[in-house]
Amino acid sequence: MTVPIGDSTCEVFMSQEADERFMDRASLSLEQSCLYERDKLQPISPVCQSPSPGGIEMSDLSRTVDDSIDMSPFSVVVVDDDQNILHSLKRLTRREPYSLICVNSGAEALKLLEVTPQVAVIISDQRMPVMNGTDFLVKSRKLAPLAVRMLLTGYSDIETTVAAMNEGGATRYISKPWLEEELLQTIQGGIRHYYVQQLHMEQKIEFERLAMTDTLTGLSNRRHVLECLEKECLRSHRYGCQLSLIMFDIDNFKHINDLLGHAAGDDVLRKIAKDTNNVIRISDIAGRYGGDEFVILLPESNLSDAISVASRLLQSVVGTPIMQNHESIISVSVSIGVALFGPYDSPMDLINRADQAMYRAKKNGRNRVEVLDFQDDQEES
Ligand code: GH3
Ligand code: MG
Numbered sequence: 001m002t003v004p005i006g007d008s009t010c011e012v013f014m015s016q017e018a019d020e021r022f023m024d025r026a027s028l029s030l031e032q033s034c035l036y037e038r039d040k041l042q043p044i045s046p047v048c049q050s051p052s053p054g055g056i057e058m059s060d061l062s063r064t065v066d067d068s069i070d071m072s073p074f075s076v077v078v079v080d081d082d083q084n085i086l087h088s089l090k091r092l093t094r095r096e097p098y099s100l101i102c103v104n105s106g107a108e109a110l111k112l113l114e115v116t117p118q119v120a121v122i123i124s125d126q127r128m129p130v131m132n133g134t135d136f137l138v139k140s141r142k143l144a145p146l147a148v149r150m151l152l153t154g155y156s157d158i159e160t161t162v163a164a165m166n167e168g169g170a171t172r173y174i175s176k177p178w179l180e181e182e183l184l185q186t187i188q189g190g191i192r193h194y195y196v197q198q199l200h201m202e203q204k205i206e207f208e209r210l211a212m213t214d215t216l217t218g219l220s221n222r223r224h225v226l227e228c229l230e231k232e233c234l235r236s237h238r239y240g241c242q243l244s245l246i247m248f249d250i251d252n253f254k255h256i257n258d259l260l261g262h263a264a265g266d267d268v269l270r271k272i273a274k275d276t277n278n279v280i281r282i283s284d285i286a287g288r289y290g291g292d293e294f295v296i297l298l299p300e301s302n303l304s305d306a307i308s309v310a311s312r313l314l315q316s317v318v319g320t321p322i323m324q325n326h327e328s329i330i331s332v333s334v335s336i337g338v339a340l341f342g343p344y345d346s347p348m349d350l351i352n353r354a355d356q357a358m359y360r361a362k363k364n365g366r367n368r369v370e371v372l373d374f375q376d377d378q379e380e381s
Contacts, residue, residue, distance in 0.1 A: 069191075069192060069195055070097070071096070071097040071098045071188070071191050072097045072098065073118055074098045074099070074118050074119075074120040074121075074191050074194065074195075075098060075099040075100075075101055075116055075118055075119045075120065076093070076098055076099070076100050076101065076119075076120065076121040076122075076123065076187055076190075076191070077101045077102075077103065077109055077112060077113065077116070077119050077121070077122050077123070077147075078100065078101070078102045078103070078123045078124075078152075079102075079103050079104075079105065079106055079108075079109045079122070079123070079124045079125060079128070079133070079136060080102070080104070080124075080125040080128070080152070081104055081105060081125065081128045081129060082125070083104070085125070085152075085176070086102040086104075089102065089123075090102060092180055092183065092184065093184070093187070096184065096187075096188075098120070098187075098191060101116065101119075105128060105129075105130065105131065106124070106128060106130070106131035106132075106133075106135065106136030106139070107130065107131060109122070109124075109136060109140065110136070110139055110140065110143060113140060113143040113144050114143055119144045119147050120147060120148065120190065120191045120194035120195070121147060121148045121149075121150065121187055121190040121191055121194065122137070122140055122144065122147045122148070122149050122150070123150045123151075123152050123174070123187075124136050124137055124140075124149070124150070124151060124152065124168075124170075125152055125153060126151055126152075126153035126155065126160055126164065127153065127155055133151055133153065133164060133168070134151075134160065134163045134164045134167060134168045135168075136168075137149050137151070137164055137167075137168025137169060137170055138167050138168050138169075140168075141168070141169050146194055146197045146198060146201065147194060148171055148172065148190035148191075148193050148194050149164075149168060149169050149170040149171060149172075150170060150171070150172035150173070150174055150186065150187075150190065151164040151165075151168070151170045151172070151173050151174070152174045152175075152176060152178070153173075153174075153175065153176060154175065154176035154177070161173055171193075172186055172189075172190060174186060211223075211224075212224035212227075214287065214288040216266060216269055216270065216288070217269055217270055217272075217273035217288050218270075218273060219273050219276065219277075219286050219287050219288050219294070220285055220286065220287035220288075221287060221288065222287065222288070222289050222290055224285075224287060225285060225287035225289065225295055225297065226347070228285045228297055229245075229297055229347045229350070229351070230347050232297060232299050233341060233345070233346070233347045233350065235299070236299075236341055237343070240343075241299070241300055242300060242301055242302045242305075242340070242341070243297075243298070243299055243300075243301070243340075243341035243350070244298040244301045244302065244303060244305065244306035244338065244339065244340050244341065245295060245296070245297055245298065245306075245338075245339050245341070245350050245351065245353075245354045246295065246296040246298065246306055246309065246310050246313075246336060246337070246338050246354065247289070247293065247294070247295050247336070247337045247339075247351070247354035247355055247357070247358045248293070248294050248295075248296075248310075248313070248334045248335060248336040248337065248358060249292055249293045249294075249334065249335055249358055249362070250268065250269075250272060250292040250332060250333075250334055251332070251333045251334060251335055251362075251366040251367060252366075253265065253268070253291075253292040256268055256330060256332070260324060260330065264322075264324055264330060267322060267324070267330075268322060268330060268332055269288075269292065271320075271322050271332070272294065272317060272332070272334065273286075273288070273294075275313060275316040275317050275320065276294060276296065276313060278316060279309055279312040279313045279316055280296055280298075280309060281298075283299055283300070284296055284297060284298050284299070284301075284309070285297040285299075295351075295354070296309065296313075302340070303338065303340045303371060303373060306338045306340070307338055307369065307371060310336045310338050310369045311369060313334070313336065314333075314334065314336060314367065314368070314369055317332055317333060317334050318331070318332070318333050318367060333366060333367035334367070335358055335361035335362045335366045335367065335368060335370075336357075336358060336361055336368070336369045336370070337353075337354045337355060337356065337357025337358030337359070337360065337361055337369075337370055337371075337372065338354065338357055338369060338370070338371045338372070339353035339354035339356075339357055339371070339372045339373075339374075340353075340372075340373050340374055341374065342374025342375075343374075345374060349374075353372045353374065354372070356372055357370040357371055357372040358370070360372075
């Protein structure tokens with residue numbers, strides 16, 4: 001089929017089972033109409049499991065992955081200015097589970113990479129007019145950093161191959177003419193390698209998320225809040241932007257634990273976290289500071305912005321009591337301290353000031369908001 005990309009079009013050839021899925025995705029992401037031409041070529045024999053004698057494999061993480069991964073969501077992009085090569089590859093991969101997308105030039109391939117998700121393998125010819133394979137592979141790294149890159153060429157000299165690998169990030173070299181079974185295996189190996197890399201990336205993101213999250217409430221943990229505080233204080237010093245901090249603590253929380261049990265106490269902590277999320281902006285950072293004590297960091301906020309967030313939180317907490325076992329109602333309140341960051345403050349000065357304000361709220365009867373400006377310190381001292 002022909003897919004329009006910008007001012008030009010590209011030929012997209014896909015294996016039989018994958019074409020409809022790709023049509024859906026491509027038509028959605030390209031937001032343009034597509035002309036669909038079903039090819040009439042005959043299927044070839046299924047993949048053979050023999051080892052690959054010719055291809056150079058720089059690294060093979062894929063061997064650690066179960067051979068049975070579902071390859072149908074993945075795409076393989078082939079770039080070659082020779083139409084016959086593209087037709088042969090189309091025929092060769094007709095029975096393969098992944099989508100094979102063929103384009104005539106590096107420029108078309110780059111436009112395609114911008115809108116195509118899950119490109120696992122990029123196979124490029126070396127000698128092409130305008131943009132050669134190495135230049136294309138170098139540029140493709142920005143758009144599809146995890147994709148496995150392969151150089152497919154009939155004219156190999158050592159400099160070209162080295163450049164494609166070192167600069168273009170190619171990890172496989174396939175010579176023309178290719179051995180069919182070897183090429184199919186190499187592509188599948190590339191997809192498995194991509195899958196592993198993607199998995200590692202997802203795990204890394206998940207580990208990072210867990211390292212900054214309080215498991216009970218899902219809010220930021222103390223460490224992450226302090227890291228953010230440090231950054232925001234630096235930003236405030238550098239650019240002179242306002243920064244406020246709210247610190248609050250649940251009133252008589254020990255009572256709740258003693259009366260209704262620790263599990264009910266945990267429910268209260270989760271409920272308070274939910275109330276907090278409901279009153280803050282996306283740019284605010286809410287965290288559990290420890291026990292029943294929470295903080296909200298409010299970048300680009302002056303005292304009156306922070307007081308209004310604190311008041312909404314106070315209302316939200318007392319206004320929505322928790323039902324326990326459909327019978328008893330747990331009424332909770334919080335004492336809130338609000339503080340403004342001063343031009344000569346350190347991060348801990350801001351924390352201490354908010355803590356002082358919160359202590360005042362406790363002292364003055366709980367379920368209330370107290371405020372401390374940095375000028376209050378100066379007046380007091
Ligand atoms: P105050 O109004 O003065 O704050 O009184 P309080 O009873 O809330 O006193 P305090 O803040 O010192 O009590 C904190 C309690 O929070 C003590 C501790 O057992 C309880 N706590 C700390 N972490 C957890 C937790 O993860 N789950 C539960 N259920 N309780 C916790
Ligand atoms: Mg408390």
